[in-house]
Amino acid sequence: MAAVNISGLHSHVGEIVTINGWVVTTRSSGKIAFLVVRDGTGYVQGVLSKKEVPESTWATFAALTQESSVSLTGTVRQEPRSPGGYELGVQAITLRGASPDYPITPKEHGTTFLFEHRHLWLRTRRQAAVARVRHEVVQSIRDFFYERGFVLVDTPILTGAIGEEAGNLFATDYFDLGKAYLAQTGQLYVEAAAAALGKVYCFGPTFRAEKSKTRRHLTEFWMVEPEVAFNDSDANMRLQEEFVSYVVSRTIERRRDDLKELERDTATLERVQPPFPRISYTDAVTRLCELGSDIQWGQDLGGDDETLLAQQYDRPVFVFNYPRQVKAFYMKENPADPRTVLNNDCLAPEGYGEIIGGSQREDDYDKLLARIQEQGLDPEVYRWYLDLRKYGTFVHSGFGLGVERTVAWICGIAHIREAIAFPRQIHRLYP
RNA sequence: UCCCGAGUAGCUCAGCUGGUAGAGCAGGUGACUGUUAAUCACCGGGUCGGGGGUUCGAGUCCCUCCUCGGGAGCCA
Secondary structure, eight states: OOBOOGGGGGGGTTSEEEEEEEEEEEEEOSSEEEEEEEOSSOEEEEEEEGGGSOHHHHHHHHHOOTTOEEEEEEEEEEOTTSTTSEEEEEEEEEEEEOOTTOSOOSSOOOHHHHHHTHHHHTTSHHHHHHHHHHHHHHHHHHHHHHHTTOEEOOOOSEESSOSSOGGGSOEEEOGGGOEEEEOSOSHHHHHHHHHHHSEEEEEEEEEOOOOOOSTTOOSEEEEEEEEEETOOHHHHHHHHHHHHHHHHHHHHHHOHHHHHHTTOOTHHHHTOOSOOOEEEHHHHHHHHHHTTOOOOTTSOOOHHHHHHHHTTSSSOEEEEOOBGGGSOTTBOBOTTOTTBBSEEEEEETTTTEEEEEEEEBOOOHHHHHHHHHHTTOOTTTTHHHHHHHHTTOOOEEEEEEEHHHHHHHHHTOSOGGGGSSSOOBTTBOOO
16 A cells, blocks of 8 residues: 555545654543654644554554654544544554654753754744745745746856955865855856846855854855846846745745744735835935934944834835945946945845845946955956956846845744754854 | 853753752653543652852852853845
8 A cells, every 4th residue: 555645635535544754742541542643744643542453553652752753554534623634543553763852842942952953843843834935935036037038047156256355255275276265146157147148047055254143144045146137226126026026925825824834924925016115325314313223324224224214114125326335346336426336225024124135237347447456356356257347348237135034034933044944153063 | 353141950941138959841650532732640860061269058159261042243
């Protein structure tokens, strides 16, 4: 007899089937016993009656502990008292793997303990729900770009000293060429690919050696970075609002059960539809000062400023054209106000902060070279990047969206380390 | 790097102005035929983060180091 998945039990009512899975809980009242088993597709309750099963089966049940792996054979019946709505009248139990002293109990645990046991914690309902939401977010990202004719270009993870500050790069020895660095971004490469293919994106892990200790930072995180030839900053923001709205609406539509498990109020997510409100950096500073912030023109927005500003809107908000001195060298100077650049951040509501950073790129060879030198970067390292402005320069723009921040926001979870299966943080390299 | 906070049973925590270490859960044993984190009874379980100091006496007070959590900066 072939084993069936718990999610497919509804089509086997009245039949004898076998399911394979792990024991969640056991309960016994002397002559009747219950166990809940999960198999990754769902949860089901099994029931055993002492007088209806062989003594050996009753003994096997008695020895089961949390997270033992088992095969259960029994009759499927509809039963509202069982989680999932179906129940298995158990006739036989095979113990596949014992599980003595399972560390994660049904009671509460601290976050340090849970992350130390992340490899086991993933088995719980909430963590599995987050994993499925992430899966949907990732698939919707790929589908969005696929459906719109973008070409996926995989950018290198081992790079030369490309990026921003060298202090934020993870270094590793690279044969006779000295140091290689783990990529902080694929953007510069994707700009080269845009000149070849028009609309492109890269999607992969990125690495930042920042000693950040906040709920919004990981040292390894996933980022999707589209880049579009002949898109200006305005078209870039339109692409972003369409993109974010697509990902959010598709995820809440297809992962409703998981968001319910996470007790996420989806009302705020339903409102994520274009157009998103837009406010210039300069206007944002004025507004923030009215709201009690002590930010001054020229400073970057702090975490509290972002939250305060985002609270003024019922959906994500764009803040555009920041002062050039707080932004990266590759952003295009604003012709209308050279103190600023043609960029934008996208701030998620509910205090989740910056989920996107985007910009139109500097396409003038001389200005780009000047910026590189101004920031003390080595022009020789960026020679190939400068070539893009030397041979048929073009207006282009793009952005980067952080997957974990987006997943955390959609799930309504407090810390982005729960939005990835095995988070990497300053103090965490295990498991 | 800076500012807060926390380290006591396998886990989550309590432990007062210093006086020989506690609970719940988990584990073990037993009772119970429809349980939902089942319930009830009993049992085992401790280098109180490390080191030093004050004291007749330190989980508790002082010094120091370590580890972890939250926040800032930086960013997605």
